[in-house]
Amino acid sequence: MHKESEIRDPLILGNKTYHDITRDIARPVEGKANKYWWILFGLSVFLFLWGIGCMAYTIGTGIGAWGLNKTVNWAWDITNFVWWIGIGHAGTLISAVLLLFRQKWRMAINRSAEAMTIFGVVQAGLFPLIHMGRPWLAYWVFPFPNEYGPLWQNFNSPLLWDVFAISTYLTVSTVFWYIGLIPDFAMIRDRMSKTISPMKKKLYTLLAFGWSGRAKHWQRFEEVSLVLAGLATPLVFSVHSIVSMDFATSVIPGWHTTIFPPYFVLGALFSGFAMVETLLIIMRKVVNMEAYITIKHIEYMNVIILFTGSLVGTAYITELFMAWYSGVAFEQYAFLNRATGPYWWAYAAMMSCNVIIPQLYWIKSIRTSFIATFILSIFVNIGMWFERFVIIVTSLHRDFLPSSWTMFSPTFIDIGIFLGTIGFFFTLFLMYARTFPVVAQAELKTILKSSGSEYKNKTHE
Amino acid sequence: MNKKVLYAIFDDEEILLESVKVLRSKEIEIEEVYSPFPVHGLDVALGFKETRMAITAFIYGCIGLSFGGLLIYYIMISGVGKSWPMNIGGKPNFTFYQNFPAFVPIMFECTVLFAGHLMSLTYFFRNKLYPGATTTSPDPRTTDDKFLMEIIVEGDDNKMRKLLKRNWCF
Numbered sequence: 319m320h321k322e323s324e325i326r327d328p329l330i331l332g333n334k335t336y337h338d339i340t341r342d343i344a345r346p347v348e349g350k351a352n353k354y355w356w357i358l359f360g361l362s363v364f365l366f367l368w369g370i371g372c373m374a375y376t377i378g379t380g381i382g383a384w385g386l387n388k389t390v391n392w393a394w395d396i397t398n399f400v401w402w403i404g405i406g407h408a409g410t411l412i413s414a415v416l417l418l419f420r421q422k423w424r425m426a427i428n429r430s431a432e433a434m435t436i437f438g439v440v441q442a443g444l445f446p447l448i449h450m451g452r453p454w455l456a457y458w459v460f461p462f463p464n465e466y467g468p469l470w471q472n473f474n475s476p477l478l479w480d481v482f483a484i485s486t487y488l489t490v491s492t493v494f495w496y497i498g499l500i501p502d503f504a505m506i507r508d509r510m511s512k513t514i515s516p517m518k519k520k521l522y523t524l525l526a527f528g529w530s531g532r533a534k535h536w537q538r539f540e541e542v543s544l545v546l547a548g549l550a551t552p553l554v555f556s557v558h559s560i561v562s563m564d565f566a567t568s569v570i571p572g573w574h575t576t577i578f579p580p581y582f583v584l585g586a587l588f589s590g591f592a593m594v595e596t597l598l599i600i601m602r603k604v605v606n607m608e609a610y611i612t613i614k615h616i617e618y619m620n621v622i623i624l625f626t627g628s629l630v631g632t633a634y635i636t637e638l639f640m641a642w643y644s645g646v647a648f649e650q651y652a653f654l655n656r657a658t659g660p661y662w663w664a665y666a667a668m669m670s671c672n673v674i675i676p677q678l679y680w681i682k683s684i685r686t687s688f689i690a691t692f693i694l695s696i697f698v699n700i701g702m703w704f705e706r707f708v709i710i711v712t713s714l715h716r717d718f719l720p721s722s723w724t725m726f727s728p729t730f731i732d733i734g735i736f737l738g739t740i741g742f743f744f745t746l747f748l749m750y751a752r753t754f755p756v757v758a759q760a761e762l763k764t765i766l767k768s769s770g771s772e773y774k775n776k777t778h779e
Numbered sequence: 780m781n782k783k784v785l786y787a788i789f790d791d792e793e794i795l796l797e798s799v800k801v802l803r804s805k806e807i808e809i810e811e812v813y814s815p816f817p818v819h820g821l822d823v824a825l826g827f828k829e830t831r832m833a834i835t836a837f838i839y840g841c842i843g844l845s846f847g848g849l850l851i852y853y854i855m856i857s858g859v860g861k862s863w864p865m866n867i868g869g870k871p872n873f874t875f876y877q878n879f880p881a882f883v884p885i886m887f888e889c890t891v892l893f894a895g896h897l898m899s900l901t902y903f904f905r906n907k908l909y910p911g912a913t914t915t916s917p918d919p920r921t922t923d924d925k926f927l928m929e930i931i932v933e934g935d936d937n938k939m940r941k942l943l944k945r946n947w948c949f
Contacts, residue, residue: 336790336815336924461854468863473851474870474881482888490895497899500908501922505815508919527903528912531921533825535906536817541832542902546895549836553891560884763816 329423329769331609336763339610343502343759344509346605351752354604362744369738372731373448381451383731390714390726395445396564397706398736401589402442402743403484403561404582404702407554408590409435410491413498414550417543422769423618425761426610429502430601431594432495433754437746438593439488441739446480448735476563483560487553494546497539502755504529558586565709571652572713575640581633585705588626588672591619592698599692601751610757613686620685623698627676630705634673648718656712660725664708671701782933784810786917787943789926792818798928798943799824807939810929813921836898843893847886851875855882 334342351359376383386393409431416424447453459481461471471478503526510519529535562582565573575581595616602611641653657665675697684690716723750756789795796818802809809825854860855872865872872878903909921927932939 340815340923461850468865470854470859470863470865472865472867473855473885474865474867474872474878476884479884479888482885482892486888486892486895490891493895493899497902501816504914505922508914508916508922523913524910526914527908527910528914529908529922530914530916531813531815532906532915533812533814533818533821534827534830535908536814537822537827538830538832538902538906540817541830542898545833545836545898549840549891549895552887556884556887556891563884760816764819 326769327612327614329426329610329612329614330762330766331612334609334766334770336766339759339763339766340505340509342606342609343755343757343762344506346752346756347506347754348509352604355748355752358744359748362741362748365737365741366745367738367741369735369741372734372738373444376448376731376735377451377453381449383729385727385729385732387724387726389717389722389724390711392714393711393726394707394728394732394736395449397703397710398739399442399445400561400582400706400710401703402438402445402739403558404586404589404706405593406435406438406442406487406491406590407558407583407586408594409433409438410487410494410550410554411587411590412594413494414547414554417547418551421618422765423615425765426607426612426757427594427598427615427619428761429495429498429754429758430598430751430756431590432491432498433747433750433756434594434597435491435590436488436495437743437750438590439484439491440746441743443484443488444739444742445735476560476567479560480564483553483557487557490546490550490553494543494550497542497546498758498761499525499754500527500529501531501539501760502758503527504531505759506755555583558583570713570717571646571648572656572709574649575637577633577636577640581630581637584626584629584633585672585702588623588630589698589702591623591626592695592702595619595623595691595695596699597747599688599695601756605751605756607757610762613688616688616691617686620679620691623676623695624679624685627672627679627698631673634669651716652713655716656708659712659716661708661712661715664704664712668701668704668708671697672705675701782931785930785932785939785943787928787930788918788920789928790924792821792926795926795928796820796824802930802942805942807930810931812929813916813918813927815922815924815926818926832898832902835901836894839897839901840890840894842897843890844886846893847889848875848882850889851882851885 330339332338384393384395409428412424412431413428416428447456450456458469459471459478503522507519507522507526510522559579559582562578566575566578568574598611599616602608638653638657641649644650655661675694678690678694679685684694711726715726787798789798792814795812795814799809799812799821803824803826812821812825814821852875855865855878856875860872875882916922916927917929918925918927930939
């Protein structure tokens, strides 16, 4: 059996047995939603519907409904796209990279983090889709035999790399998530024989794929999880590297930077962990997972946020240094304008939210406080949105020709679509929290005896 | 000889593992073990061969890599690339070799796409998991907190019962 040092804090609190874990994880699925769930759900659906309205208006009238102009021809759409993709990165990091490193604390949070990944990538995918103008022709981005003449993809283009990267990422993450879900759906299915409506039982029987927990199946399960983790790890790094190449392969000062791929990947992990914290701190209260998602989990994530936040800060400073060191006037101006030009406030928001505020995590009492973590995670979410806004808009708005210099301001529709995706994201997440086993209970049971607080005390005596 | 199926239910994985070892050392065949979570070392104790899932993933990955390479070669260089040559930003595609760095990302993604999905499908297929399949576990508690061992006994089963009792299962 796996042994763990007694000095390490327990990952499962209270005197839990295997049956207790089963009951606790199944409770939100079996029980009724409380008032707060309905309020949040109502609000999310409202935002979502508003977003749909704005999307429909955009598709009906054209991209002119957005605040774009000839100089700033990419703004909130790509900002939101990169922001959502970045948020999507923590889920795979938690479930794949931490699996490879045998980090046991990932087991309580990987399910929800991966749900967040999938829902985040869905939001991200909406933006290029709407930006196409004619979303019903979206299948044109995939290579398929056709007789339209030159309708073929340019495999030299990072935008096409994005298509492949994001569709692979979305589908592989979903499969990874689902393979882990099957034993837990089976657990819910097997509990439902007594009380729950036959309709619900049928649904979970269907979702469980007939899982019965044979020894050979578990052997394959572990191997498949490990191999998928091994595949997903380079995948997650490739996706955001490719997203960064949308910018880095262009010749715009401020975008044409070789440090973009690692810088974007770190930023993505940074913002993804912040969003995981925002969601989990609420979720652990709403569905009573306090014993499983403990302050220790939050502290571990805070350490990652501190680390990646500092590296992101290093990247910002490296960019400034390289601009000065390059001796290229355009490059130097792009960064001077970023920090001191008309968008200085966006740059200041980015610097303070991403670099300065996360440094508070050096203080243990802040790192181990739910309220402080929640507030700081919101700051990071905002800061990372501003990072993308700064990179995209400030690099464009003052181009090579001063007569075409301009500012960007979002329209009602821009804001509506962004809020709509936030609503859509929370709608999906709230539905997930009520119908899915939110903690990977089968995996969690394997660490009960090594990391459960009761068992730890016993070995100590 | 009449055959009987014995179900031994355990509530601790360590006792289960110990019993498996005892029974195996007495050369008694264990038909199946159902457990709510992967028990570390159980596959070795039961004498299972290593699973070949990782090997299938490698093969599928190779197929994906070749598929990606051929797809790009056909579209950019040979087939369509000849009929509709692309010259974007003064960067034409003469040979696969010259443009190779730009083709790496998609070839990589195709590798992961094929390896991930086809291995998962193989996993579902080998485990006979599909929507609508029903569980084969004799007791629903095996997804909760009980471990179940299935043994087929020929003839007198009292000896086996005693043996199992002695190994602390109920």
